[in-house]
Amino acid sequence: MKGLMQDWQLTTNKILEHAKRVNPTREIVTRRVEGNIERITYGDLFDMSKQVSTALKDEGIGLGDRVATLGWNSERHMASWYGAMGIGAVLHTVNPRLHPEQIAWIINHAEDKVLIFDKTFLPIVEQIKDTIPTVKSFVIYAGADTMPENTLGAVPFDIWIDGRSTNVRWGDFPEDTACGLCYTSGTTGDPKGVLYSHRSNVLHTMITMQRDAIGMGANDVVLPVVPMFHANAWGLTFSCPATGANMVMPGAQMDGASIYELLDTEKVTITAAVPTVWLMLLTHLQQNDLKLPHLQKVIIGGSAVPEKILRAFEEDYEVDVVHAWGMTETSPLGTLGTLPPHMVNADIDTRMAQKLKQGRPPFGVELKIVDDEHNDLAWDGETSGRLLVRGPGIAAAYFKGAGGNVLDAEGYFDTGDVANMDEYGTMQITDRAKDVIKSGGEWISSIDIENIAVGHPKVANAAAIGVYHPKWDERPLLIIQPAEGENPTKEEIFAALEGKIAKWWTPDDIAFVDSIPLGATGKINKLALRDTFKDYKLPTA
Amino acid sequence: MKGLMQDWQLTTNKILEHAKRVNPTREIVTRRVEGNIERITYGDLFDMSKQVSTALKDEGIGLGDRVATLGWNSERHMASWYGAMGIGAVLHTVNPRLHPEQIAWIINHAEDKVLIFDKTFLPIVEQIKDTIPTVKSFVIYAGADTMPENTLGAVPFDIWIDGRSTNVRWGDFPEDTACGLCYTSGTTGDPKGVLYSHRSNVLHTMITMQRDAIGMGANDVVLPVVPMFHANAWGLTFSCPATGANMVMPGAQMDGASIYELLDTEKVTITAAVPTVWLMLLTHLQQNDLKLPHLQKVIIGGSAVPEKILRAFEEDYEVDVVHAWGMTETSPLGTLGTLPPHMVNADIDTRMAQKLKQGRPPFGVELKIVDDEHNDLAWDGETSGRLLVRGPGIAAAYFKGAGGNVLDAEGYFDTGDVANMDEYGTMQITDRAKDVIKSGGEWISSIDIENIAVGHPKVANAAAIGVYHPKWDERPLLIIQPAEGENPTKEEIFAALEGKIAKWWTPDDIAFVDSIPLGATGKINKLALRDTFKDYKLPTA
Ligand SMILES: Nc1ncnc2c1ncn2[C@@H]1O[C@H](COP(=O)(O)OP(=O)(O)OP(=O)(O)O)[C@@H](O)[C@H]1O
Ligand SMILES: Nc1ncnc2c1ncn2[C@@H]1O[C@H](COP(=O)(O)OP(=O)(O)OP(=O)(O)O)[C@@H](O)[C@H]1O
Ligand SMILES: [Mg+2]
Ligand SMILES: [Mg+2]
Structure with a gap:
């Protein structure tokens, strides 16, 4: 019936x-690209x-x-x-x-x-x-x-x-x-x-309008720094008109000073972008001793949020950080880091540790993690495996059939990410499947190592990749781009990692480069790095 | 494609x-109906x-x-x-x-x-x-x-x-x-x-989870006083599990003391019910000098919110009132009274006047008002006509075809309510089509008259109905149920109305009754009242 x-x-x-x-x-x-500000209404x-x-x-x-x-x-x-x-x-x-x-x-x-x-x-x-x-x-x-x-x-x-x-x-x-x-x-x-x-976009919009997702209202002023060409500006192109929130569009200027100016003059309450944008903004704020009195929430995703960005927003500027994970194939929002109820009153370190993870799926997104034989893995916050996702906003295939069948028997899409899940659905990305470092058959999380390294004041950017090792097959090499004017030593970096990761995760070596190559959305280009370091000989090898 | x-x-x-x-x-x-409290998890x-x-x-x-x-x-x-x-x-x-x-x-x-x-x-x-x-x-x-x-x-x-x-x-x-x-x-x-x-319920759920609709989050504790048999408890049966909000279920006890006890011990943050429930709660609070420190939001609908209930929650208890309109046929939420952006910083009287209206449609609900010839009417905050509604949560027909075709040519459902709309989509119900008082061809809003009368301290309940008049066809009769122990006079009631409504809306007479009959969801039973007063002779006739 x-x-x-x-x-x-x-x-x-x-x-x-x-x-x-x-x-x-x-x-x-x-x-506008000419520099002037243009205002129109939804009408x-x-x-x-x-x-x-x-x-x-x-x-x-x-x-x-x-x-x-x-x-x-x-x-x-x-x-x-x-x-x-x-x-x-x-x-x-x-x-x-x-x-x-x-x-x-x-x-x-x-x-x-x-x-x-x-x-x-x-x-x-x-x-x-x-x-x-x-x-x-x-x-x-x-x-x-x-x-x-x-x-x-x-x-x-x-x-x-x-x-x-x-x-x-x-x-x-x-x-x-x-x-x-x-x-x-x-x-x-x-x-x-x-x-x-149309259906997937409208449903994704409704999913993201949930209060624990982005949850904007008509009274919000939203600045999508994330470009419309980067997975629909994370759906803001739809969710803002759907709620009636004002939109502030940065045009071509996404440097710290320009973004700050818009945040300030337009009294922006919610904004969204990848971590690199926020690094530029935070530097600008610190150098000019500025505050963010209007901003309530910043959505950060596209790649993992480094702890120093998270802490700066939350502790120095009292802005709520919502760490989000998603992909073009997921419309793109898949998980969001709004604190789960049992964490709301936790101490700051517990809350920050939770927020460094990639968040929880809202209603409308189903996740699972599986091992190499495609068995479901436990949601224990530790076991990691390939992340699969299902929902009305998730791709079923690529245009013109590229990549062939991308769904499993239950209709889940394979994200190509490697993650663990806890018992409340908090997802933590540990790697991309293609970037995984496999040492003696066990996985090492490159993201964990990178996050810690980037937290060091003398480090601008960091990338961990697996390089050949005769005994372990692969061992981690950590590549460091020093912060401007800094000259960190290997010892300083090793000291920063000490005690924060399992001993056997410690990189076998550290290499310094002038600049780590980035891709078109500001993500580290590991393909290029692996190519550069393909003949690297580890001291342990 | x-x-x-x-x-x-x-x-x-x-x-x-x-x-x-x-x-x-x-x-x-x-x-439980036995009186004890039972706790289970969503698991x-x-x-x-x-x-x-x-x-x-x-x-x-x-x-x-x-x-x-x-x-x-x-x-x-x-x-x-x-x-x-x-x-x-x-x-x-x-x-x-x-x-x-x-x-x-x-x-x-x-x-x-x-x-x-x-x-x-x-x-x-x-x-x-x-x-x-x-x-x-x-x-x-x-x-x-x-x-x-x-x-x-x-x-x-x-x-x-x-x-x-x-x-x-x-x-x-x-x-x-x-x-x-x-x-x-x-x-x-x-x-x-x-x-x-299934589709209509899921989409209604997603609509109500929008922040400007009900907008609950996982961290909320929600007390649906509105019964599950009254139009799905306004969707809370779905939206609470969808967000992960705790639910507090009052069972058979909906008197002021029982509801207060649950609000207090369970630290309820959001609750929802028809106005009569809130009258009982407010009386209990006032008589016992109690406060509502945890409660943030109360959704009131099913019939118009009287000003004294609105003001008591907002001014005495600092609880945000969201006045909602809906019907069984609309799943049921159709409009919600979250303040529109241009009202957020208005003075208290402007805000309260806005909140007495029935609110604005969230994305997913389309409204229009039409005249007797089914022409679209202006959204000017004054012109009133039949209210029609369209959306994925709106009925297309009744079970077994009762009532025949209920949609117009554009697929809008006729609500049987009479309303005006302002330029920001704020809807105000002035009557039910079947209850409309038509004096000399012009409509008088019975709800307006009733709301003012109920605001008088000596009045417990009030109903305006049209009764026969030889010249005007129909003129309003106001029926008053005095507050316990009170004996208001006609003059006192007329004085309360004076200046608050158009002169020609003033009832031609006032009748006092021991109790105004209520229907199964606590609404005034105007069918019964019209029957009782069908031979009433107005002094002006
Ligand atoms: N919060 C996050 N933390 C860690 N990684 C993230 C986060 N958000 C997104 N990512 C990474 O970005 C990927 C999605 O990015 P996107 O859809 O822009 O293309 P891409 O995966 O970088 O490119 P391609 O699929 O062509 O290789 C995710 O699969 C994940 O690896
Ligand atoms: N906030 C409100 N203000 C004024 N009237 C309201 C409000 N909310 C609901 N109503 C009235 O309640 C009606 C919907 O109620 P419901 O679906 O419970 O059945 P009913 O209309 O009372 O019964 P029936 O359709 O069988 O006559 C609306 O059409 C409207 O007249
Ligand atoms: Mg990808
Ligand atoms: Mg009805």
Whole structure:
């Protein structure tokens, strides 16, 4: 027997329609690439997005066609999203920090028909334009007066939508229709495309609006530093209009001073970004003796939160840190570090130890950990294994079948991460499967070693990788990028590790480099490191 | 093109599975009908619910079969819900406050096969047992030692589930499968059955978990005074396990002293009930000079919140009141009175005036108001018309087709309420369509008049109804139930209304009665009142 309830399809256009209806005057504030601040309301965004829909339809774009953006976080970028998705086109966010060749590869793989981009990326687009034949039109986020010269025949975005009808029908398709395409960061190999549906995005939005997840309200002011091209800005592009929270969009400027200025002048209450962004902000705050009186919550994810960032926010600035784990394939939020009830009144060290872990899954995300034979492992806070995840916001396959079948028999997706779980569902990432250091058959957590090393004041960045060892097969080598003007010794680093990790986890050697290579989302590029150190001979070998 | 995300069906069993996995030690605390306090965890509830599933299957219950409960809020009642829903049976909550004949009528209409009930209702069940032939087995919420004598061949619940397997498969059906049946209160006529689906209940849960809706977290302690038979306890039966909040179940005792005791000893942070419950609590607090140090939020709905209740909570006890509107047909939450951003810093009178309105729709609820010709009306905070609602938690039809087609051409459900909307989506109920007082073709809001009258210290309850007038067709008569030991005069009541409503809204007369009749959910029974006063001659007529 079926229930007799309304068949209200979960399509993303309903999010912006809601914002327009009940929070029409709440704002999106953008720092334009020209440097000035632009303010529009959700009411304006609704109209702009409708005009984008009309412009796209006039270009012949319809259901299933891919529309690519190479854009910073901005109100125009938002309008491009809702405009494309509303008519059933697929908004493809391309990560502009990738190598131009990779960008071209992704655009070709996606068969994008329209490319809308920020002026910043004009040199990239000019460079690849002859290698992306599927792209029929180019639009640049600019007005008539701010349009750069180009050889693309590109139109300024403002002119492109100017005067177009807002009278276009949205959401006239089933909820499992594709609406977004985002490729993984390419940290472990070639980027793979994740094809979001309207349903998955709406449900992910509802999941993240839970109070223990991000839990923003209409009265919040949210600054997504995390880019829209980095896994949907962690869903904030949807959850902010869904709740009516103001959005503050940093555009191209994500340095400490620029972010601080926005946090301060716009009285931001919630913000989100990867750890490297916060390192820049904290340095700026410390050097200029500034405070964060308005900020309540900072969501940090994408890679593990170093303890010094966590402690600085919590202890020096009284900002609640929510450590989050996720992936492009999980829409992206999978776990969030809001303290579980039994930890709320614990002492500071216990709370901080909990917050260094990657958090707990909200309702709508199911996790399990398995061993190499795919047996379920215990949730004891110690046993670690491959992390698998299931839910309405989790990928079932990659675009065009890349990577083949990625689900197990129960429908769980293999994250490629290695983690342990405690009895309250707290998940702790110890490694990526591809980065795991396997010494004598046992796993050593590279993340644990790195976190401790990065806590040393003379260390800027640290990476532990496994290198060949004749007896143990692999042993850890710790690679250190010293902090500016510092010259740490091996002894100092070993001393910092002493007593904080199991003896047999202690790296067999430490190497110093000028700079540790980072990938397109600011994560350590271990592929490159392993290549550099592939012939390294350990003193113990 | 379809998205490539997982097909994770939205079934209610996933809620309890989530609670068991990540909040296994959070508690459900129940005041048993015997008076003692019983504590179990979500882990225990999971096992109990699985055992209920097995017991039901052993009785031959399966997909689509109706299982009825006549029960107070309790952990056993919760287990009955999840146990029945998990195997695709339909849990039918019967309102025990209805007349026994109506209860029998509803059970027959629903064709319930199993009836599980609290001892309190044994006399009712004994009385109707020969008139409900579809019911094959009776189960009483009791253990072997607390089982009452009966002529039903009933089994004690604890024995019924004792030793049964917990190894039963849940959720093996599509998300639009029926899972719950609840009849409307019967305020305006015969109760009509609303048939919830798994999908509608899960989506309603996600909607209410938004921070600006109920927004509870795992660390909350939630006391649903609102009964599970009153529109799913406003969804708390689902949202509490979904977040991991502790539940405190009041059983049969909902008087001021009993509720206060639970609020205090269990350190309740969020509670929910209809206004009459809060009147009893506030009287108890005032008479005994008590405070509410733990309580943060009280959700009040089901009928309009009188100003004295609102002010007492907000001003005397520093508890945030969230006025909510909803109906059985809306799962039930439709709007919630969390302050919109532009009101947060307003002065107290502005804020209280806003909170007396019924609130704003969260994402997932769409409202419109229409005139008699079904034209959309302006959202200007004044124009009032019939309220229509659309969303994934809103009924599309009644059980067995009662009432025929209830949706308009755009799929909106007609609530039967009359309301105005402001430009930020704040909805204010002015009447029920069936209770509207139409004077010379213009509507007078009975709720406005009643709210002011109830604010008078000498008034216990008040109801405005339309009675015949030769010139104006109908004019308002105000019926007053004096507060205990008080003898208000007509002049005093008129003086209280003076200047607070339009002159032409002023009732043509005031009548005093010993007690205003209430329906099964504590709402004023205007059908009965109109009947009593049908021949009333107004002095102005
Ligand atoms: N809080 C966190 N702590 C540790 N690692 C994290 C955290 N959040 C995310 N990660 C890592 O980032 C990964 C997801 O990143 P993303 O989807 O951007 O692409 P990627 O995995 O880096 O790239 P690719 O899949 O192409 O190799 C996770 O699988 C995990 O390894
Ligand atoms: N906050 C509120 N303010 C005013 N009225 C309210 C409020 N909340 C609910 N109501 C009234 O209660 C109604 C829903 O109640 P419910 O579903 O319990 O059954 P009922 O409408 O009383 O009974 P029936 O539909 O059988 O006549 C709403 O339609 C509305 O008239
Ligand atoms: Mg990855
Ligand atoms: Mg009704």
